[in-house]
Every structure is written in C-alpha cells, then in structure tokens.
Amino acid sequence: MCVGSLLFQSNLPSIFWSYALIHSVVLINCIYTPFLGNKTPYEILYGTLYDITLLRVFGCLCFTSTIIANKKKLNPRAATSVFLGFKPNTKGYVTLNLKTRAISVSRNVIFYEDYFPFTVQNKPDPIIVLLVSPSSLNIDQFGDFPWNHQLIIILPNLLPLFLILILHKETLKHLEDQ
Numbered sequence: 001m002c003v004g005s006l007l008f009q010s011n012l013p014s015i016f017w018s019y020a021l022i023h024s025v026v027l028i029n030c031i032y033t034p035f036l037g038n039k040t041p042y043e044i045l046y047g048t049l050y051d052i053t054l055l056r057v058f059g060c061l062c063f064t065s066t067i068i069a070n071k072k073k074l075n076p077r078a079a080t081s082v083f084l085g086f087k088p089n090t091k092g093y094v095t096l097n098l099k100t101r102a103i104s105v106s107r108n109v110i111f112y113e114d115y116f117p118f119t120v121q122n123k124p125d126p127i128i129v130l131l132v133s134p135s136s137l138n139i140d141q142f143g144d145f146p147w148n149h150q151l152i153i154i155l156p157n158l159l160p161l162f163l164i165l166i167l168h169k170e171t172l173k174h175l176e177d178q
Contacts, residue, residue, distance in 0.1 A: 002027070010059020011118040016084060019094065023058045023085040030055070056083050056093065057113040064095050065108035078110070082117055 002024035003017055012020070029042040030050045036043075042050040056062075063078035081095035084103065092105040098117060 006058045010082075010116050012059050012082070013118075016096075019084040020058060022088075026086055027055070056111050058085065059083065059116050059118065061112040061115040061117050062093070062095055063110045064097070064104065064106045067108075080117075081109075083109075083111060
C-alpha cells in the first residue's frame with residue numbers, strides 16, 4: 001500500500017514502482033516498531049539511528065548539478081529532475097532528468113519538496129460561451145457568474161463573421177448602460 005500511495009501522491013507513471021518500493025522500504029526501516037523493542041529496523045541492523053535529514057519527498061522536483069570539467073560559460077549549471085529515491089550503499093540521490101529522461105545518481109541536488117512536476121498545477125480558467133441577441137443582453141442574468149473566468153458572447157448577427165468578443169464584467173455593464 002505504501003508504494004501505491006507514493007506513486008499516487010507524486011503522480012509518477014507506474015513504471016517507477018520499483019523506485020517507490022525502495023523508497024518505502026527506507027521509510028519503513030526508519031519507523032519505530034514495538035516488535036523490536038521500540039527500535040527501528042535500521043537501528044537493529046546497524047546499531048545507530050538513521051539520519052532522517054537525508055529523507056526527501058518521493059517524486060518532488062529537484063535540480064541536479066551538471067558542473068563537470070571543460071564546460072562552457074553559458075551552459076546550464078543544473079538539470080531539472082524528479083527525485084526517485086536512494087541507491088543502496090551510495091551517498092547519492094536517484095533522479096530522473098526531465099529533459100533527457102535519463103536516470104542518474106547525484107550528491108549535488110537541490111530539492112523543492114512541495115512541487116511535483118508530474119501533477120497538473122495550473123489549469124487554465126474555463127471559457128463559457130453564450131449565444132445571445134443584443135436585446136436580451138441583461139447584466140442581472142449574470143449575477144452568479146464566476147467572474148474570474150472568461151465569458152465569450154457570440155451575437156447572432158455577427159456569427160457569420162466569426163467575431164467573438166471576450167467580455168468581462170465591466171464591459172457588460174458598459175453595454176447595459178448604452
């Protein structure tokens with residue numbers, strides 16, 4: 001269940017289930033359990049507590065350093081990536097480069113744990129289309145209209161010309177006053 005929760009929360013495709021599994025095992029090994037005398041499985045295995053400052057949010061946005069020898073001055077210094085987890089016995093983070101779709105391990109990573117690149121963050125406002133005649137255009141009928149959306153009014157006599165007016169509340173009031 002932990003693997004499914006990680007994939008759902010990050011909205012990553014299911015092909016990354018193995019990375020979610022490894023990440024969930026790391027998380028489970030850091031949790032105290034009464035079956036082990038209120039110790040963590042990691043503590044039983046290694047004799048010390050796991051450094052939880054190394055934990056990161058699965059599937060979050062991160063930037064991996066790309067600085068290597070013989071780079072040009074204007075080359076990018078970081079690659080936009082997604083955090084996929086930890087590699088066993090390695091002091092690095094497994095990341096998926098969003099541009100090249102390559103999976104790599106890097107120690108020089110900056111994390112943005114509250115942003116998930118595979119989720120849709122900014123949905124455009126819906127556009128509402130109305131077909132009205134100029135004589136029936138009355139501002140009172142739009143009293144409950146969500147004015148943060150765009151309103152498109154198509155006047156029947158201008159319909160053959162395919163002229164679409166994008167109007168907001170102030171424009172409708174102006175038309176009503178005339």
